[in-house]
Amino acid sequence: MTLEAAGFWVVAAVLLASSLAVVLTPNLFHAVLYLAAALVATGVVFLLLDSPFLFAVQLLLYAVGVMTIVVFAIMLTERLVGERITQTSRDLLNGAVVATGVFVGIAGFLIRASPSPPRPPLVADTTPALGRALVGPFAVTFELLALLLVVALLGALYFARTDE
Amino acid sequence: MSLTAYLTLAALVFAIGLFGVLTRRNAIGILLGIELMLNAVNINLVAFARFHGDLLGLVFTLFTIAITVAEVALGLAIVIVIFRVRRTVEADRLDLLRG
Numbered sequence: 001m002t003l004e005a006a007g008f009w010v011v012a013a014v015l016l017a018s019s020l021a022v023v024l025t026p027n028l029f030h031a032v033l034y035l036a037a038a039l040v041a042t043g044v045v046f047l048l049l050d051s052p053f054l055f056a057v058q059l060l061l062y063a064v065g066v067m068t069i070v071v072f073a074i075m076l077t078e079r080l081v082g083e084r085i086t087q088t089s090r091d092l093l094n095g096a097v098v099a100t101g102v103f104v105g106i107a108g109f110l111i112r113a114s115p116s117p118p119r120p121p122l123v124a125d126t127t128p129a130l131g132r133a134l135v136g137p138f139a140v141t142f143e144l145l146a147l148l149l150v151v152a153l154l155g156a157l158y159f160a161r162t163d164e
Numbered sequence: 165m166s167l168t169a170y171l172t173l174a175a176l177v178f179a180i181g182l183f184g185v186l187t188r189r190n191a192i193g194i195l196l197g198i199e200l201m202l203n204a205v206n207i208n209l210v211a212f213a214r215f216h217g218d219l220l221g222l223v224f225t226l227f228t229i230a231i232t233v234a235e236v237a238l239g240l241a242i243v244i245v246i247f248r249v250r251r252t253v254e255a256d257r258l259d260l261l262r263g
Contacts, residue, residue, distance in 0.1 A: 008165045012173050019177050019200055023184030028193060035196050038177075042203045049170070049214040054225055061233050066199065073192060073240040077247040090256075095186035103179035107172065116167030120217045133223050145230050152234035156241035 007048055015041035024089075032070050039063045053127040170211035178204035191243050191253040195236065202232045 018041060021034035043058035089095075134142050177200055184197025206225050213221025247253050250260075 005165050008169065015173065016176055016180070019180040022196055022200060023180055023187065023193075028190060031193060031196055035199060038200065039203065042177075042207060045170070045173070045207055046210050048165075049210045051210055051214070051222055051225075054210060054222060054229075057226060057229055061229055062199075062203075065233055066236050069237055069240055070192065070196070073243055076244055077192070077253050089187040090189055092187055095183045098186055099179040099183035102182055103175055106175040106178070110168055110171055110175070113168075117215055119167075119215055123217070126219065126222060129219055130222055130226070133219055134226070138223055141227065145227060149230065149234055152238050156237050159238075159241035159245045 004048060007044075011041050011044045011048065015045065028074055029071070032067065032074065035070075036063050036067050039066070050122050051126060053130055167211055167215040171208060174204040174207040174211070176204075177201075177207070189254050189256060191246070191255050191258070192240070194255060195239050195243070199232070199236065202228065 015038055018034045018037040022031050022038060025031050025034060039058065039062040043055045043063065046052075046054040046058060181197045181200030181202075181204060184200060185194050186197075188194045188197060206228060209221040209225045209228070211221075213219065213225075243253055246258060250258065252258075
């Protein structure tokens with residue numbers, strides 16, 4: 001077994017276990033911590049796919065940024081040290097049936113699809129090419145993204161303001 | 165590992181996230197499930213980019229990550245406003261618009 005295959009199985013186990021914990025644990029705060037683990041595991045999957053830059057983005061934006069916002073929101077709405085931190089689930093059976101159905105559908109498509117191409121050898125580090133693409137052919141999209149982030153920030157500020 | 169292995173892993177994570185969205189009562193819990201589903205899609209994009217030797221998937225993943233972060237920030241702002249008004253974040257009890 002190659003190093004990549006071993007890493008894949010370990011990361012896949014961690015990712016699936018923490019994902020299941022996110023949707024099953026009754027404690028909302030623990031669910032967020034498990035989500036952080038799942039996001040870091042996803043970052044490691046990016047690393048296995050030779051994308052170190054996306055791994056860094058995943059860590060910085062998701063695992064740190066999103067975690068901070070979500071914990072902040074839980075503290076505001078549930079009073080972190082106190083009651084009401086537990087959450088209940090409903091329609092577990094229906095949810096399981098629908099989720100399994102979706103997975104079976106995707107898996108059926110994967111089985112019928114043509115055999116996957118062999119992994120091409122890595123030509124070069126993708127990060128410089130990624131940077132050139134962002135300021136070259138995708139410059140307008142990149143700027144639109146900046147605009148979207150500003151608008152989202154303003155919208156969040158507008159929502160969260162106090163009435164005075 | 166083959167492309168199919170990565171796609172299967174992503175499909176499993178997507179199904180788990182969907183399960184969370186369908187079963188959670190808390191609005192923040194539902195948002196966490198949506199996060200899982202978006203992550204699964206990102207795994208797909210990066211895997212396709214790697215196995216086809218195409219940079220486009222990576223560029224697209226960068227964009228989806230940034231958009232997701234904006235979406236989470238806005239979604240949580242909405243949750244906080246809802247909590248201020250209704251004193252609850254239970255999705256079932258947010259039925260203000262029900263006729």
